[in-house]
Amino acid sequence: MVDTCAGEFEAKTPYFYSTVEPENDATPSDKKKVIVIGSGPNRIGQGVEFDYCCVHAVQSLHEMGYEAIMVNNNPETVSTDYDTSDRLYFEPITGEDVINIYENEKPLGVILQFGGQTPLNIVEELRKADVNILGTSPEAIHLAEDRKKFGKLLKKLGIRSPTWDTATNTQEAVKVADKIGYPVMVRPSFVLGGQGMAIVYDEQTLRKYAEDATRITADYPMLIDKFLEKATELEVDAVCDGEDVYISAIMQHIEHAGIHSGDSSCVTPPISIIEKHLETVKEYTKKIALGLKTLGLINIQYAISDNVVYIIEANPRASRTVPYVSKATGVPIAKVASKVIMGHKLKDLKEIKAAPPKNYAVKMPVFSSEKIQGHSPPLGPQMRSTGEVMGLDESFGKAYQKALMAVGANVPETGAILVNTEEKDREDIVEDLRQLNADGFKLVAVGDTGDFLLDKGLDVEKVAPPGRGRPDAVDKIINGEIDLILDVGVEDERVQTSAGRFNIPQITTIQAAKALTHAIKEGSGKQVNVKALQEYYGKR
Numbered sequence: 001m002v003d004t005c006a007g008e009f010e011a012k013t014p015y016f017y018s019t020v021e022p023e024n025d026a027t028p029s030d031k032k033k034v035i036v037i038g039s040g041p042n043r044i045g046q047g048v049e050f051d052y053c054c055v056h057a058v059q060s061l062h063e064m065g066y067e068a069i070m071v072n073n074n075p076e077t078v079s080t081d082y083d084t085s086d087r088l089y090f091e092p093i094t095g096e097d098v099i100n101i102y103e104n105e106k107p108l109g110v111i112l113q114f115g116g117q118t119p120l121n122i123v124e125e126l127r128k129a130d131v132n133i134l135g136t137s138p139e140a141i142h143l144a145e146d147r148k149k150f151g152k153l154l155k156k157l158g159i160r161s162p163t164w165d166t167a168t169n170t171q172e173a174v175k176v177a178d179k180i181g182y183p184v185m186v187r188p189s190f191v192l193g194g195q196g197m198a199i200v201y202d203e204q205t206l207r208k209y210a211e212d213a214t215r216i217t218a219d220y221p222m223l224i225d226k227f228l229e230k231a232t233e234l235e236v237d238a239v240c241d242g243e244d245v246y247i248s249a250i251m252q253h254i255e256h257a258g259i260h261s262g263d264s265s266c267v268t269p270p271i272s273i274i275e276k277h278l279e280t281v282k283e284y285t286k287k288i289a290l291g292l293k294t295l296g297l298i299n300i301q302y303a304i305s306d307n308v309v310y311i312i313e314a315n316p317r318a319s320r321t322v323p324y325v326s327k328a329t330g331v332p333i334a335k336v337a338s339k340v341i342m343g344h345k346l347k348d349l350k351e352i353k354a355a356p357p358k359n360y361a362v363k364m365p366v367f368s369s370e371k372i373q374g375h376s377p378p379l380g381p382q383m384r385s386t387g388e389v390m391g392l393d394e395s396f397g398k399a400y401q402k403a404l405m406a407v408g409a410n411v412p413e414t415g416a417i418l419v420n421t422e423e424k425d426r427e428d429i430v431e432d433l434r435q436l437n438a439d440g441f442k443l444v445a446v447g448d449t450g451d452f453l454l455d456k457g458l459d460v461e462k463v464a465p466p467g468r469g470r471p472d473a474v475d476k477i478i479n480g481e482i483d484l485i486l487d488v489g490v491e492d493e494r495v496q497t498s499a500g501r502f503n504i505p506q507i508t509t510i511q512a513a514k515a516l517t518h519a520i521k522e523g524s525g526k527q528v529n530v531k532a533l534q535e536y537y538g539k540r
Helices: 048-062 094-104 124-130 138-145 145-157 170-180 202-211 275-291 322-331 331-342 396-406 423-438 447-455 473-478 491-499 510-523 533-538
Strands: 033-037 069-072 086-088 107-112 164-167 184-188 198-200 222-226 232-240 245-256 264-266 295-306 308-315 360-366 387-393 413-419 439-444 460-463 482-488
Touching: 033 048, 033 094, 048 069, 048 322, 048 331, 069 094, 086 094, 094 124, 124 138, 138 145, 138 308, 145 164, 145 275, 145 423, 145 510, 164 170, 164 198, 164 308, 170 184, 170 202, 184 202, 198 202, 232 275, 232 331, 245 275, 245 322, 245 331, 264 322, 264 396, 275 308, 295 331, 322 331, 322 360, 360 396, 387 396, 396 510, 413 423, 413 447, 413 473, 423 439, 423 447, 423 482, 423 510, 439 447, 439 473, 439 491, 460 473, 473 491, 482 491, 482 510
Parallel strands: 033 069, 033 107, 069 086, 413 439, 413 482, 439 460
Antiparallel strands: 164 222, 184 198, 184 222, 232 245, 232 295, 245 264, 264 360, 295 308, 360 387
């Protein structure tokens, strides 16, 4: 036992760690108790968002009259604060450690779903040791992670998903990709934060990926999905009690599908999705949550391509969007899920019955790339962000503007924009650039992009690509003549390095450029109104 009162008086909130000794300071109480498993050490792709869920679970258990026991081993979290839970075990998230604590405390059960993927990785060990797992069953968790079993469930429910298959070696991977058709999304099994994921456009790149990938076996196959280009991605957080489903929020990703959800900016409620597709998403969410026999939280990701809604994946656990959704809607869904796990029914919970607030909430990722001089990584399926912020306002443009301010992006209200895009993206951006032009921005376009925009009748200054004439794009940046960079698909390292060196904001996707147009149009020259979070939904 670590005495949090240093012997001055009896500690009400001690915490414990294990040693290989015969003594045991952790004498269990005779109260009704529940163990909550945390997410372990923070790593990119998993961390503080799950800690938020664990803390809310503990608070909810207290409200229901249970003693809450926390198991986690990260000192940089609120869940391991000595006065958050009734009892804290500072232990790694392994099957052996959790089983030892379970046998010592003899609780009603263990809640795994609030700690992210790490606790779910030990679910089989706990099940074999007859640990009572509260909430969604281990079988349902495994069903959602097993692509073949989950695929059969989707077929039974009549829900479409992108064509996919698995491969255990390079030759199999090539055959699968030929059958599905390029481009494909490839990834190892059971990954965290999109680690090792890639979008592949040809056989040569696929062969290199498969040969470089490690641990691709029959037990750990490579997953290969048809990649839906230029699809709009949606994400849903919901709570299921086995009979009813509460959809907390539908989030629209501002970037196209293919960028990791942790790195993608998103907005709730959606801003450009037709009612028919929103109703389909709600219907599918209810079918999947009930089909998996979910008890507690579930996160589902969808993509809309060619007017068809596809499901990408479902995770019957807490997601990294829970804090964002809770603050955007005023409904603490981790607390709601905790009550459902402990036997309450959604129809009896008053906190989910209030009308949603009439505002937009924009989530935006924060990257630590400014710590590395001149480095600005492109967005993709592997997560690179280290945090996130939220902008809240009654209009989308202002909410987006607030989110940009929160990540430290100094978005100019006037000045010069350096534009450099791939040929396939140029048509999509013309009208937005025309709007920025009309708002007083000067357009400086690189090479072929400049020729294209001039042909479209825009007022553009054309400059040479880096290293192909003077002055080139980099010269313009160094000379202080550029205030914002729109670099979609080209990803020229010299431009990115110069932008990082001179702290010039960079927009790297068409969707972000469109959102920025909204922000400039609605927020330019206007005072930013600031309200406390409670003012948005305090009167509900």
